Amino acid sequence: MPDTESAIPLLELDRLSLSYFVRAGEMPAVTNVSLKLWPGESLGLVGESGCGKSTIAYAVMNYLGRAGRIVGGRILFEGRDMASLSAEELRRIRGARIAMVYQEPMSALNPSMSIGEQLAEVPIYHAGASMTEARSRARQLLADVNLPDPDRIMAAYPHQLSGGQQQRVVIAMALLANPALLLLDEPTTGLDVTVEAGVVELIASLRQRFGTSLLYISHNLGLIAQVCDRVAVMYSGQIVESGTIEEVFARPRHPYTRGLFGCIPLPTADKTARPLTPIRGQVTLPSERPRGCYFGPRCDSFIAGRCDATSASTTTSAIARSAPSSPARAAAPSRPMRRSASAPVRARPWRSSANPAAASRPLPRC
Numbered sequence: 001m002p003d004t005e006s007a008i009p010l011l012e013l014d015r016l017s018l019s020y021f022v023r024a025g026e027m028p029a030v031t032n033v034s035l036k037l038w039p040g041e042s043l044g045l046v047g048e049s050g051c052g053k054s055t056i057a058y059a060v061m062n063y064l065g066r067a068g069r070i071v072g073g074r075i076l077f078e079g080r081d082m083a084s085l086s087a088e089e090l091r092r093i094r095g096a097r098i099a100m101v102y103q104e105p106m107s108a109l110n111p112s113m114s115i116g117e118q119l120a121e122v123p124i125y126h127a128g129a130s131m132t133e134a135r136s137r138a139r140q141l142l143a144d145v146n147l148p149d150p151d152r153i154m155a156a157y158p159h160q161l162s163g164g165q166q167q168r169v170v171i172a173m174a175l176l177a178n179p180a181l182l183l184l185d186e187p188t189t190g191l192d193v194t195v196e197a198g199v200v201e202l203i204a205s206l207r208q209r210f211g212t213s214l215l216y217i218s219h220n221l222g223l224i225a226q227v228c229d230r231v232a233v234m235y236s237g238q239i240v241e242s243g244t245i246e247e248v249f250a251r252p253r254h255p256y257t258r259g260l261f262g263c264i265p266l267p268t269a270d271k272t273a274r275p276l277t278p279i280r281g282q283v284t285l286p287s288e289r290p291r292g293c294y295f296g297p298r299c300d301s302f303i304a305g306r307c308d309a310t311s312a313s314t315t316t317s318a319i320a321r322s323a324p325s326s327p328a329r330a331a332a333p334s335r336p337m338r339r340s341a342s343a344p345v346r347a348r349p350w351r352s353s354a355n356p357a358a359a360s361r362p363l364p365r366c
Protein backbone atom coordinates (compact mmCIF):
# COMPACT_ATOMS: atom_id res chain seq x y z
CA MET A 1 0.00 0.00 0.00
CA PRO A 2 2.38 2.72 -1.13
CA ASP A 3 1.83 6.13 0.33
CA THR A 4 1.18 8.31 -2.67
CA GLU A 5 2.08 11.41 -0.61
CA SER A 6 5.57 10.16 -0.04
CA ALA A 7 8.26 9.70 -2.66
CA ILE A 8 10.69 8.13 -0.21
CA PRO A 9 10.29 4.54 0.89
CA LEU A 10 10.51 3.99 4.61
CA LEU A 11 12.98 1.17 4.02
CA GLU A 12 14.84 0.40 0.83
CA LEU A 13 17.26 -2.44 0.21
CA ASP A 14 19.23 -1.47 -2.84
CA ARG A 15 21.06 -4.44 -4.45
CA LEU A 16 21.99 -5.62 -0.98
CA SER A 17 24.49 -8.45 -0.58
CA LEU A 18 25.37 -9.85 2.83
CA SER A 19 28.03 -12.42 3.67
CA TYR A 20 29.24 -14.25 6.73
CA PHE A 21 32.98 -14.70 7.01
CA VAL A 22 33.64 -18.10 8.55
CA ARG A 23 36.70 -20.31 8.87
CA ALA A 24 36.06 -21.79 5.43
CA GLY A 25 35.92 -18.30 3.90
CA GLU A 26 33.16 -16.00 2.71
CA MET A 27 29.66 -17.45 2.80
CA PRO A 28 27.26 -15.30 0.75
CA ALA A 29 23.95 -15.39 2.61
CA VAL A 30 22.03 -12.73 0.67
CA THR A 31 22.79 -11.72 -2.91
CA ASN A 32 21.67 -8.61 -4.73
CA VAL A 33 18.36 -8.15 -2.95
CA SER A 34 16.31 -5.06 -3.73
CA LEU A 35 13.00 -4.17 -2.13
CA LYS A 36 11.06 -1.16 -0.97
CA LEU A 37 8.72 -0.81 1.96
CA TRP A 38 6.48 2.22 1.96
CA PRO A 39 5.17 4.02 5.04
CA GLY A 40 2.24 2.13 6.55
CA GLU A 41 2.80 -0.89 4.32
CA SER A 42 3.21 -4.48 5.41
CA LEU A 43 5.59 -6.67 3.43
CA GLY A 44 5.98 -10.40 3.96
CA LEU A 45 9.30 -12.14 3.42
CA VAL A 46 8.84 -15.83 2.88
CA GLY A 47 11.19 -18.67 1.98
CA GLU A 48 12.73 -21.93 3.06
CA SER A 49 14.98 -22.22 6.08
CA GLY A 50 18.44 -20.79 5.46
CA CYS A 51 17.45 -18.58 2.52
CA GLY A 52 18.57 -15.41 4.31
CA LYS A 53 15.37 -13.91 5.77
CA SER A 54 16.73 -13.30 9.28
CA THR A 55 20.05 -12.11 7.89
CA ILE A 56 18.19 -9.29 6.11
CA ALA A 57 16.35 -8.32 9.30
CA TYR A 58 19.57 -8.38 11.34
CA ALA A 59 21.30 -6.27 8.71
CA VAL A 60 18.52 -3.66 8.95
CA MET A 61 18.96 -3.67 12.74
CA ASN A 62 22.75 -3.55 12.25
CA TYR A 63 23.02 -6.70 14.40
CA LEU A 64 24.84 -8.95 11.94
CA GLY A 65 27.46 -9.83 14.52
CA ARG A 66 31.18 -10.16 14.07
CA ALA A 67 30.98 -12.65 11.18
CA GLY A 68 28.35 -10.83 9.11
CA ARG A 69 28.98 -7.92 6.80
CA ILE A 70 27.37 -5.90 4.01
CA VAL A 71 29.46 -6.74 0.94
CA GLY A 72 27.40 -4.88 -1.64
CA GLY A 73 24.53 -2.45 -2.00
CA ARG A 74 22.86 -0.26 0.58
CA ILE A 75 20.19 -0.17 3.24
CA LEU A 76 18.31 3.12 3.21
CA PHE A 77 16.00 4.08 6.03
CA GLU A 78 13.82 7.11 5.33
CA GLY A 79 16.12 7.85 2.41
CA ARG A 80 19.36 7.81 4.40
CA ASP A 81 22.07 5.23 3.80
CA MET A 82 22.44 3.50 7.17
CA ALA A 83 26.15 2.96 6.54
CA SER A 84 26.62 6.73 6.60
CA LEU A 85 25.04 7.18 10.04
CA SER A 86 27.11 7.74 13.17
CA ALA A 87 26.94 5.24 16.04
CA GLU A 88 24.79 7.72 17.98
CA GLU A 89 22.35 8.17 15.06
CA LEU A 90 22.09 4.39 14.64
CA ARG A 91 21.44 3.95 18.35
CA ARG A 92 18.63 6.51 18.17
CA ILE A 93 17.05 4.80 15.17
CA ARG A 94 17.27 1.28 16.61
CA GLY A 95 14.54 0.77 19.13
CA ALA A 96 12.94 4.16 18.56
CA ARG A 97 12.31 4.23 14.77
CA ILE A 98 12.92 0.53 14.03
CA ALA A 99 12.07 -2.29 16.43
CA MET A 100 12.31 -6.03 16.05
CA VAL A 101 10.34 -8.95 17.45
CA TYR A 102 12.32 -12.19 17.49
CA GLN A 103 11.16 -15.75 17.06
CA GLU A 104 12.01 -16.68 20.63
CA PRO A 105 10.47 -14.18 23.07
CA MET A 106 12.69 -15.24 25.98
CA SER A 107 15.76 -14.09 24.05
CA ALA A 108 14.39 -10.55 24.18
CA LEU A 109 13.37 -10.61 27.86
CA ASN A 110 15.64 -10.28 30.86
CA PRO A 111 14.78 -13.20 33.18
CA SER A 112 15.88 -11.33 36.30
CA MET A 113 13.74 -8.19 35.83
CA SER A 114 9.99 -7.85 36.22
CA ILE A 115 8.03 -7.16 33.03
CA GLY A 116 7.10 -3.69 34.32
CA GLU A 117 10.74 -2.76 34.93
CA GLN A 118 11.91 -3.86 31.51
CA LEU A 119 9.00 -2.28 29.64
CA ALA A 120 9.44 1.02 31.48
CA GLU A 121 13.07 1.18 30.35
CA VAL A 122 11.97 1.76 26.74
CA PRO A 123 10.24 5.16 27.16
CA ILE A 124 12.80 6.20 29.76
CA TYR A 125 15.69 5.41 27.42
CA HIS A 126 14.20 6.53 24.11
CA ALA A 127 11.88 9.37 25.13
CA GLY A 128 13.34 10.58 28.43
CA ALA A 129 10.06 9.76 30.21
CA SER A 130 9.80 9.78 34.00
CA MET A 131 9.35 6.44 35.78
CA THR A 132 5.68 7.21 36.48
CA GLU A 133 4.96 8.12 32.85
CA ALA A 134 6.95 5.14 31.59
CA ARG A 135 5.08 2.65 33.80
CA SER A 136 1.75 4.13 32.81
CA ARG A 137 2.62 3.80 29.08
CA ALA A 138 3.86 0.26 29.63
CA ARG A 139 0.64 -0.68 31.39
CA GLN A 140 -1.41 0.83 28.56
CA LEU A 141 0.54 -1.11 25.92
CA LEU A 142 -0.01 -4.37 27.81
CA ALA A 143 -3.72 -3.65 27.67
CA ASP A 144 -3.40 -2.78 23.95
CA VAL A 145 -1.89 -6.18 23.19
CA ASN A 146 -4.89 -7.77 24.88
CA LEU A 147 -3.15 -9.06 27.98
CA PRO A 148 -5.74 -9.42 30.70
CA ASP A 149 -4.82 -7.99 34.12
CA PRO A 150 -1.90 -5.76 33.05
CA ASP A 151 -1.03 -4.98 36.69
CA ARG A 152 -0.34 -8.64 37.39
CA ILE A 153 1.74 -8.92 34.21
CA MET A 154 3.74 -5.78 35.14
CA ALA A 155 4.72 -7.41 38.44
CA ALA A 156 5.47 -10.83 36.92
CA TYR A 157 8.84 -12.20 35.81
CA PRO A 158 9.15 -13.64 32.28
CA HIS A 159 9.20 -17.29 33.45
CA GLN A 160 5.81 -16.76 35.12
CA LEU A 161 4.16 -16.11 31.72
CA SER A 162 3.08 -18.51 28.99
CA GLY A 163 4.78 -18.42 25.56
CA GLY A 164 1.87 -16.50 24.04
CA GLN A 165 1.90 -13.97 26.89
CA GLN A 166 5.68 -13.54 26.56
CA GLN A 167 5.34 -12.87 22.83
CA ARG A 168 2.61 -10.26 23.49
CA VAL A 169 4.90 -8.60 26.04
CA VAL A 170 7.71 -8.50 23.46
CA ILE A 171 5.35 -7.00 20.87
CA ALA A 172 4.25 -4.41 23.46
CA MET A 173 7.92 -3.66 24.18
CA ALA A 174 8.63 -3.18 20.47
CA LEU A 175 5.62 -0.85 20.08
CA LEU A 176 6.37 1.21 23.20
CA ALA A 177 8.76 3.47 21.34
CA ASN A 178 6.14 3.91 18.60
CA PRO A 179 8.48 2.73 15.83
CA ALA A 180 7.87 3.54 12.18
CA LEU A 181 9.09 0.07 11.18
CA LEU A 182 8.54 -3.20 12.99
CA LEU A 183 10.55 -6.25 11.91
CA LEU A 184 8.85 -9.48 12.91
CA ASP A 185 11.05 -12.57 12.55
CA GLU A 186 8.84 -15.66 12.79
CA PRO A 187 7.04 -14.16 15.78
CA THR A 188 4.67 -17.10 16.23
CA THR A 189 6.75 -20.14 15.35
CA GLY A 190 7.06 -21.41 18.93
CA LEU A 191 3.36 -20.99 19.71
CA ASP A 192 0.52 -23.45 19.37
CA VAL A 193 -1.97 -22.77 16.58
CA THR A 194 -4.68 -21.10 18.63
CA VAL A 195 -2.22 -18.78 20.39
CA GLU A 196 -0.57 -18.17 17.03
CA ALA A 197 -3.90 -17.13 15.51
CA GLY A 198 -4.44 -14.66 18.37
CA VAL A 199 -0.97 -13.12 17.99
CA VAL A 200 -1.36 -12.82 14.20
CA GLU A 201 -4.74 -11.14 14.61
CA LEU A 202 -3.16 -8.82 17.16
CA ILE A 203 -0.31 -7.85 14.82
CA ALA A 204 -2.78 -7.12 12.00
CA SER A 205 -4.98 -4.96 14.24
CA LEU A 206 -2.06 -3.10 15.86
CA ARG A 207 -0.76 -2.29 12.41
CA GLN A 208 -4.10 -0.72 11.48
CA ARG A 209 -4.24 1.18 14.72
CA PHE A 210 -0.68 2.52 14.96
CA GLY A 211 0.08 2.75 11.22
CA THR A 212 3.37 0.90 11.75
CA SER A 213 5.07 -0.53 8.67
CA LEU A 214 5.83 -4.23 8.97
CA LEU A 215 8.47 -6.51 7.54
CA TYR A 216 6.94 -9.86 8.45
CA ILE A 217 9.24 -12.87 8.10
CA SER A 218 7.68 -16.30 8.01
CA HIS A 219 7.80 -19.74 6.42
CA ASN A 220 4.04 -19.66 6.43
CA LEU A 221 2.29 -18.19 3.40
CA GLY A 222 -1.08 -18.36 5.14
CA LEU A 223 0.11 -16.05 7.94
CA ILE A 224 1.69 -13.69 5.43
CA ALA A 225 -1.65 -13.47 3.60
CA GLN A 226 -3.41 -12.49 6.81
CA VAL A 227 -1.02 -9.71 7.76
CA CYS A 228 0.64 -8.35 4.62
CA ASP A 229 -0.13 -6.21 1.57
CA ARG A 230 2.77 -7.52 -0.48
CA VAL A 231 5.04 -10.52 -0.36
CA ALA A 232 8.61 -11.17 -1.48
CA VAL A 233 9.58 -14.80 -1.94
CA MET A 234 13.21 -15.69 -1.20
CA TYR A 235 15.19 -18.64 -2.41
CA SER A 236 18.85 -19.26 -1.60
CA GLY A 237 19.72 -15.68 -0.73
CA GLN A 238 17.71 -13.99 -3.48
CA ILE A 239 14.24 -12.62 -4.01
CA VAL A 240 12.75 -14.73 -6.79
CA GLU A 241 9.27 -13.24 -6.91
CA SER A 242 7.42 -10.31 -5.41
CA GLY A 243 4.00 -8.79 -5.78
CA THR A 244 0.79 -8.00 -3.98
CA ILE A 245 -0.70 -10.80 -1.91
CA GLU A 246 -3.56 -11.00 -4.36
CA GLU A 247 -1.28 -11.35 -7.39
CA VAL A 248 1.17 -13.83 -5.96
CA PHE A 249 -1.48 -15.98 -4.31
CA ALA A 250 -3.74 -15.97 -7.34
CA ARG A 251 -0.97 -16.62 -9.86
CA PRO A 252 2.37 -17.63 -8.41
CA ARG A 253 4.79 -17.39 -11.31
CA HIS A 254 8.12 -18.66 -10.12
CA PRO A 255 8.44 -22.47 -9.92
CA TYR A 256 9.71 -22.15 -6.35
CA THR A 257 6.67 -20.09 -5.31
CA ARG A 258 4.39 -22.62 -6.97
CA GLY A 259 6.24 -25.35 -5.11
CA LEU A 260 5.65 -23.54 -1.83
CA PHE A 261 1.91 -23.37 -2.52
CA GLY A 262 1.93 -27.06 -3.36
CA CYS A 263 3.15 -28.00 0.09
CA ILE A 264 0.84 -25.97 2.32
CA PRO A 265 -2.53 -27.30 3.43
CA LEU A 266 -5.44 -25.14 2.32
CA PRO A 267 -8.31 -24.79 4.75
CA THR A 268 -10.99 -25.63 2.20
CA ALA A 269 -9.15 -28.24 0.12
CA ASP A 270 -9.82 -31.96 0.27
CA LYS A 271 -6.60 -33.80 1.19
CA THR A 272 -7.22 -36.61 -1.28
CA ALA A 273 -8.16 -34.33 -4.15
CA ARG A 274 -5.16 -32.12 -3.48
CA PRO A 275 -2.37 -34.06 -1.79
CA LEU A 276 0.49 -31.99 -0.45
CA THR A 277 3.55 -32.14 -2.68
CA PRO A 278 6.90 -31.39 -1.09
CA ILE A 279 9.54 -29.60 -3.16
CA ARG A 280 12.04 -32.31 -4.02
CA GLY A 281 15.64 -32.02 -2.88
CA GLN A 282 17.11 -29.49 -0.54
CA VAL A 283 18.39 -25.94 -0.71
CA THR A 284 22.02 -26.10 -1.73
CA LEU A 285 24.63 -24.68 0.62
CA PRO A 286 25.74 -21.16 -0.31
CA SER A 287 29.17 -22.57 -1.13
CA GLU A 288 27.66 -25.14 -3.53
CA ARG A 289 25.13 -23.06 -5.43
CA PRO A 290 24.73 -24.24 -9.02
CA ARG A 291 25.50 -22.27 -12.13
CA GLY A 292 22.56 -20.32 -13.53
CA CYS A 293 19.32 -20.51 -11.62
CA TYR A 294 19.83 -21.55 -8.00
CA PHE A 295 16.48 -23.37 -8.01
CA GLY A 296 17.41 -25.32 -11.16
CA PRO A 297 18.34 -28.66 -9.55
CA ARG A 298 14.94 -28.84 -7.81
CA CYS A 299 12.81 -27.40 -10.58
CA ASP A 300 10.40 -29.51 -12.63
CA SER A 301 10.53 -26.88 -15.39
CA PHE A 302 14.34 -27.03 -15.63
CA ILE A 303 15.65 -26.64 -19.17
CA ALA A 304 19.27 -27.66 -19.69
CA GLY A 305 21.34 -25.09 -21.50
CA ARG A 306 19.03 -22.28 -20.47
CA CYS A 307 18.46 -22.59 -16.73
CA ASP A 308 22.05 -23.62 -16.04
CA ALA A 309 23.60 -21.07 -18.38
CA THR A 310 25.75 -18.44 -16.77
CA SER A 311 23.69 -15.87 -18.64
CA ALA A 312 20.84 -16.85 -16.35
CA SER A 313 22.95 -14.37 -14.41
CA THR A 314 24.17 -16.83 -11.77
CA THR A 315 20.97 -15.75 -10.14
CA THR A 316 17.42 -16.85 -10.22
CA SER A 317 15.66 -14.19 -12.22
CA ALA A 318 13.46 -12.14 -9.99
CA ILE A 319 9.83 -11.75 -10.85
CA ALA A 320 8.72 -8.37 -9.60
CA ARG A 321 5.15 -7.64 -10.50
CA SER A 322 4.23 -4.85 -8.24
CA ALA A 323 7.19 -3.79 -6.21
CA PRO A 324 6.72 -0.17 -7.15
CA SER A 325 9.74 1.77 -8.33
CA SER A 326 7.80 4.84 -7.30
CA PRO A 327 4.66 4.97 -5.21
CA ALA A 328 2.43 5.30 -8.22
CA ARG A 329 4.14 3.00 -10.70
CA ALA A 330 4.62 -0.74 -10.68
CA ALA A 331 7.91 -2.12 -11.92
CA ALA A 332 7.81 -3.97 -15.20
CA PRO A 333 9.17 -7.52 -15.21
CA SER A 334 12.80 -7.37 -16.22
CA ARG A 335 12.80 -10.34 -18.59
CA PRO A 336 10.88 -11.60 -21.60
CA MET A 337 7.95 -13.67 -20.50
CA ARG A 338 6.57 -17.11 -21.22
CA ARG A 339 4.10 -19.27 -19.46
CA SER A 340 5.30 -22.71 -18.45
CA ALA A 341 2.84 -25.33 -19.63
CA SER A 342 4.00 -27.71 -16.93
CA ALA A 343 2.97 -25.36 -14.19
CA PRO A 344 -0.77 -24.79 -14.31
CA VAL A 345 -2.20 -22.24 -11.94
CA ARG A 346 -4.14 -24.01 -9.23
CA ALA A 347 -7.35 -22.61 -7.81
CA ARG A 348 -6.90 -21.14 -4.33
CA PRO A 349 -9.57 -20.37 -1.79
CA TRP A 350 -8.12 -16.86 -1.65
CA ARG A 351 -7.81 -16.60 -5.40
CA SER A 352 -9.15 -13.32 -6.69
CA SER A 353 -11.48 -13.43 -9.64
CA ALA A 354 -11.63 -9.65 -9.56
CA ASN A 355 -8.21 -9.21 -11.05
CA PRO A 356 -8.46 -9.63 -14.81
CA ALA A 357 -5.13 -7.87 -15.28
CA ALA A 358 -3.45 -10.65 -13.34
CA ALA A 359 -5.13 -13.29 -15.46
CA SER A 360 -3.92 -11.74 -18.69
CA ARG A 361 -0.34 -11.19 -17.56
CA PRO A 362 2.02 -13.60 -19.31
CA LEU A 363 4.53 -15.46 -17.19
CA PRO A 364 8.15 -14.40 -17.12
CA ARG A 365 10.93 -16.72 -18.10
CA CYS A 366 12.76 -17.91 -15.04
Ligand SMILES: Nc1ncnc2c1ncn2[C@@H]1O[C@H](COP(=O)(O)OP(=O)(O)OP(=O)(O)O)[C@@H](O)[C@H]1O
Pocket (backbone or CB within 6 Å): 020, 021, 022, 027, 029, 047, 048, 049, 050, 051, 052, 053, 054, 055, 056, 065, 067, 068, 219, 286
Ligand atom coordinates in the same frame (compact mmCIF):
# COMPACT_ATOMS: atom_id res chain seq x y z
N1 LIG B 1 26.27 -15.98 12.40
C1 LIG B 1 26.38 -16.71 11.30
N2 LIG B 1 27.59 -17.17 10.88
C2 LIG B 1 27.70 -17.88 9.74
N3 LIG B 1 26.66 -18.21 8.93
C3 LIG B 1 25.44 -17.79 9.31
C4 LIG B 1 25.23 -17.03 10.50
N4 LIG B 1 23.90 -16.75 10.61
C5 LIG B 1 23.31 -17.31 9.53
N5 LIG B 1 24.23 -17.94 8.76
C6 LIG B 1 23.98 -18.63 7.48
O1 LIG B 1 23.38 -17.70 6.58
C7 LIG B 1 22.37 -18.30 5.79
C8 LIG B 1 21.06 -17.56 5.98
O2 LIG B 1 20.65 -17.74 7.32
P1 LIG B 1 19.34 -17.05 7.91
O3 LIG B 1 19.35 -17.30 9.38
O4 LIG B 1 19.30 -15.65 7.46
O5 LIG B 1 18.19 -17.89 7.19
P2 LIG B 1 16.61 -17.84 7.43
O6 LIG B 1 15.99 -17.69 6.08
O7 LIG B 1 16.28 -16.84 8.46
O8 LIG B 1 16.32 -19.32 7.94
P3 LIG B 1 15.21 -19.82 9.03
O9 LIG B 1 13.92 -19.82 8.29
O10 LIG B 1 15.69 -21.19 9.38
O11 LIG B 1 15.24 -18.89 10.20
C9 LIG B 1 22.31 -19.77 6.23
O12 LIG B 1 23.08 -20.55 5.34
C10 LIG B 1 22.95 -19.75 7.61
O13 LIG B 1 23.58 -20.98 7.90
Ligand SMILES: [Mg+2]
Pocket (backbone or CB within 6 Å): 053, 054, 055, 185
Ligand atom coordinates in the same frame (compact mmCIF):
# COMPACT_ATOMS: atom_id res chain seq x y z
MG1 LIG C 1 15.48 -16.97 10.40
